[in-house]
Every structure is written in structure tokens, then in C-alpha cells.
Amino acid sequence: MEKYNFRKSSLIRVLSRYTSERLKKFASIDDSKIKIIPGGVNEDRFCPVNNKQMLRKKFNLPAESIIFSTLRNMEPRMGLENLIKAIKKIKNHCTSSLFVIGGSGPLKSKLENMAHSEGLSDLIIFAGYIDENNLSDFYRMSDYFLLPTVEQEGFGLVTVEALASGVPVLGTPAGATPEILSKVDKKLIFSSTEVDSLAEGILQWIDIYKNKKEYYDEISKKGRRVVEEHYTWEKSAEKLLTIYKSIL
Numbered sequence: 001m002e003k004y005n006f007r008k009s010s011l012i013r014v015l016s017r018y019t020s021e022r023l024k025k026f027a028s029i030d031d032s033k034i035k036i037i038p039g040g041v042n043e044d045r046f047c048p049v050n051n052k053q054m055l056r057k058k059f060n061l062p063a064e065s066i067i068f069s070t071l072r073n074m075e076p077r078m079g080l081e082n083l084i085k086a087i088k089k090i091k092n093h094c095t096s097s098l099f100v101i102g103g104s105g106p107l108k109s110k111l112e113n114m115a116h117s118e119g120l121s122d123l124i125i126f127a128g129y130i131d132e133n134n135l136s137d138f139y140r141m142s143d144y145f146l147l148p149t150v151e152q153e154g155f156g157l158v159t160v161e162a163l164a165s166g167v168p169v170l171g172t173p174a175g176a177t178p179e180i181l182s183k184v185d186k187k188l189i190f191s192s193t194e195v196d197s198l199a200e201g202i203l204q205w206i207d208i209y210k211n212k213k214e215y216y217d218e219i220s221k222k223g224r225r226v227v228e229e230h231y232t233w234e235k236s237a238e239k240l241l242t243i244y245k246s247i248l
Helices: 002-008 017-027 052-058 081-093 108-117 132-141 157-164 177-181 195-211 214-228 231-247
Strands: 012-014 034-035 066-071 096-103 124-128 146-147 169-171
Touching: 012 017, 017 034, 052 132, 066 132, 066 195, 081 096, 081 108, 081 195, 132 157, 146 157, 146 195, 157 169, 157 177, 157 214, 169 177, 169 195, 177 231, 195 214
Parallel strands: 012 034, 066 096, 066 146, 096 124, 146 169
Antiparallel strands: none
16 A cells, blocks of 8 residues: 555655665655655754853763764664774773763663673763753754664754754764765765774764864864755755645
8 A cells, every 4th residue: 555655646755865765666666756855954043052161061061072972762773882882992092082872762771781881981971862952052062973873864854953053973874874974074974884983983083173173173164054055944945845836
């Protein structure tokens, strides 16, 4: 029934090329019936801030650490176990960094126990559920946002919310993540979803933050520009309106 409904539709809106390709394989749909319109964000709500240190007080976080954050449903496909393993591999080289994991889910207790048993309690903080009132500040207090996803990242609204906030996003080549990050800089994309790739990438960007701050600042600003050009509510609405008019 699902395949039949797709085939009988005049047009189908998807959020990414990744989803488009999956849909074509699933239901054998002609490419002309699928329109890619990415999700959008409120660029006024998710915007950069000049003083991250003030925001860190709100979350009881150290002002001078290099903070990597992530915000995930704690389930296997999100790759948080791989992230913790990667942090373990590099823990002696990232003592100036802190990893803040927001969110909840079925793996929460397992992940907390894993971090504790690996001796990573000083490097990893589990922030729990981040509500809407604190969401924009959670992004903005970060120096980097991490997407260690192992599979099925259909679009990832958190990706564009973080970029809009002026925070470089480091992501695996899973799902639609490369479609977004390649518009900013392909170096933001880990070489694979494997633990070693995450570890190497994190160390690389720690070095960039410490020793190539101008480049870091350039990436932060470019990420914001990419959102303004491609991923705002206004851009999405304009594309949707054009499609609706074409089928009326």
C-alpha cells in the first residue's frame, strides 16, 4: 500500500538527496516526481553569540575548555558508543576539551556507565534532555557540534541549527550529513563512521582551534552563510509554494 501511494502521488517532497535515492529504490519512483526541499530553521533564533563564556555559566561548564557538544536520541544508530570509544583513544591528547552529550533514550544508562568505566567522567558530561528554552544557548556555548551517526541520517535539523548558531559541525559520511557539510567545508566530514576516524577528526579540529583560529572563525562564519542561503524557513517556504502552484 505504501509503495502504491507513493507511485500515485503527483509530487513527493523529501528533505535530501539521500532520502530521494532511498525512496526511488524502495518504490521505483520516477525521478521527476520527487522534489528535494530541505528543512529550514529560524535564523533569528539560532544565531551566533560573541560571548560563549557567559552562556557556559548557565550550563555550569568551564569557560576556557574547547567544548564539543552533541544532541541525540540515545539509540544505536546515533553512534554515541563509537564517540565514547573515540574519546577514550585520544583522552591523553584532549585534556583541554570537554564533551557534552545532550538528550535521552534507551541507551542513556549504558552510555553513562560506559563513560564512567572507561575513566572518562572528567571529559564527558551527560546534560540530559535540553528543552526548547535552552536549545539555542546549548548550541551557542559550544565550539564544535558532533554528529557521530552510523546510519539513516535523513536530514538532521540539529546540523543546520548548529551551523546557524555559528558552530562548526563535524559529522560522519552517513545519510544526508555530507550534503550539508560539503557546502561549508569537506574537512568537516569524518572519513568514515569508524572509531579511529572520529578520533583522528576530533584531534585535527582541536589543533585547528588552538593553532589556526582564523581558519576556525572562517568556517564558523561560512556555516552561518550556508544556512542563510539554503536552510531558512523562508527558503523552504518559497520552494514549497512554487511546487504547490505547479500542481494546482
